[in-house]
Amino acid sequence: MIKPRCGRDFPIIYPFLILKDTPFFPALIDEVIDVASSIRRTAFRAAFPKTIPILTGFLFLGMAYGILMRTKGFHPLYPTVMAMTIFGGSLEYVAVEMLLSSFAPVATLLMALMIQARHLFYGIAMLDKYRGLGWKTPLLIFWMCDESFSINCTAEVPDEVDRGWFYLWVSLLNWCYWVAGATIGAQVGAVLPFDTEGLDFVMTAMLAVIFLDAWLKEKQHWSSVIGLCGSLACLLIFGADGFMLPTMACILLALTVLRGLIERAEGKAGDAV
Amino acid sequence: MSPMPFPQQVIVILLCIAATMSTRFLPFLIFTSKKPTPPFVQYLGRALPSAIFGMLVVYCLRNVEVLSGSHGLPEAIALAATFLLHLWKRQMLLSIAGGTAVYMLLVQLVF
Incomplete structure (x- = not known):
């Protein structure tokens, strides 16, 4: 079911939603709603496979981060909230150290800016791709971590797939993986029944493949x-x-x-x- | 537990959020769609991605000790496996899974 909201779906869907409570053309209305949700479904089907390496990497690294914060004595909500709001792996690890040392706001800000400065490049590279997507644009920028940037920058979105929704799914899924990982790590601790040493290489392997792919193209x-x-x-x-x-x-x-x-x-x- | 009082912790976290979001949003705030993007920035937008991917690969491997421990051999072998697998099959997920599996076997069983 589609609720009226701003953005791409809005102009097409809205009049039909008003009609929905009237006896006119119920079948036609259902069809239009189907089309709108199928746009999202098609985009999801295209986006999800691209995020599988990140599902592995983020769950693992996020859990490691959640466990680390617990062992340092923080309340389990800390990793979850920080994963949701900062959403930048390397800075979050450094932030643990910052929280454990004495309060130095200027140094904290400068350090954080230095660690995150690479995002400036991502923004410049994604100007054309992320602009003009309505309400999705600010969300895409908010969720633009290394991995979401790398996938969205290189993905060749098929013609039949809505570009905005594809980017949004990739970004949203990655964010969910990271938050879920941090939360599981904080609440449950180590749950994986096998030896995970070296699993973090999945992020390196993914970026290496993206680099190679870009090189070949x-x-x-x-x-x-x-x-x-x-x-x-x-x-x-x-x-x-x-x-x-x-x-x-x-x-x-x-x-x-x-x-x-x-x-x-x-x-x-x-x-x- | 952190020696910091709670309000200071909140400030530290807020500063981290502010730093992250300012670096993510700044390019979009400077180069709005209302004004045409300068040609040099457009050129950077085209030329940067490949350079960034090179940089990110090195960034992932920044803590590898080449002079001590396993001398970065597991990383080198696993990267080579990833590349070869990708050149052979061109299946992104397969290359990533294969390379990661090689690396895990190497660090858990060999080195």
């Missing part, structure tokens, strides 16, 4: 090489805790300097990647 490899080499070089120079900001600066600089070259390589081979 793109017409020039400048960006990929810049991203990979730039971050490796910065990791060697600055170490694991502080290499992301220098990496982002490197990438931005290299892309700016090589713009002419990259755009020519793109143009020569056809459409932009």
Whole structure:
């Protein structure tokens, strides 16, 4: 059943919903409602398989996070609420340390901004894809974690699937996985009956496959090489805790300097990647 | 339990939320659909994704110790398995599951 709300469904559905309480055309009304919910269903069927690796990874990592917060003595609601609102794995782990040390709001904010700065890049890359989707846009931005960004940025949404709903399902499902993982970890503790050591590699494997897939599809490899080499070089120079900001600066600089070259390589081979 | 009083804990969490959401929302607030996006930003939007994926792979592997422990061998072997599987079958889920399985076997049984 569709309730009237703003966004894509609204203009088509609304008049029929008014008609629904009248004796006119009940069969036609049912059909229209079916179409609207089938848009969502088709999008869900396309989106869910893409999120299966994240289902595994987020349940596991979320549980580890929930268990960690419990062992540090926090109330079990903390991981759930923080997973729902911050929704950024690495920062949430760091936030545990912040909560356990002395109160330093400025340092906290700067640290959090540094850890999350990479989202600025995601936003720039998703400007065209996420804009103009009505009420879905702010939700998609709110839920734009590394994994949702990676999937939505690379997914080739089939023509018969509604793009907005596809993005929304991917983002919503990922958010649910993470919140569910953190909650299970906090409430139940370790529940998996087998040895899970190494299961967190599922996130690395997924990003590696997405990287490889993008590599196979793109017409020039400048960006990929810049991203990979730039971050490796910065990791060697600055170490694991502080290499992301220098990496982002490197990438931005290299892309700016090589713009002419990259755009020519793109143009020569056809459409932009 | 945290030595921090509850209101301060709330502030820390709120700051983390604010930092996350400002970085997620800022590009969309600066480049609204009312004004045309500058060509350079459009170019960045096209060129950035591949660079970001390279960066995220390194980010996932940032804590691997190459000089000590297992020298990053499990990671290297599992990544190679993931890549080969993907080049062979082009089935994303299969490549991810296969690579993860190889890694779990390696860290649990071999290294």
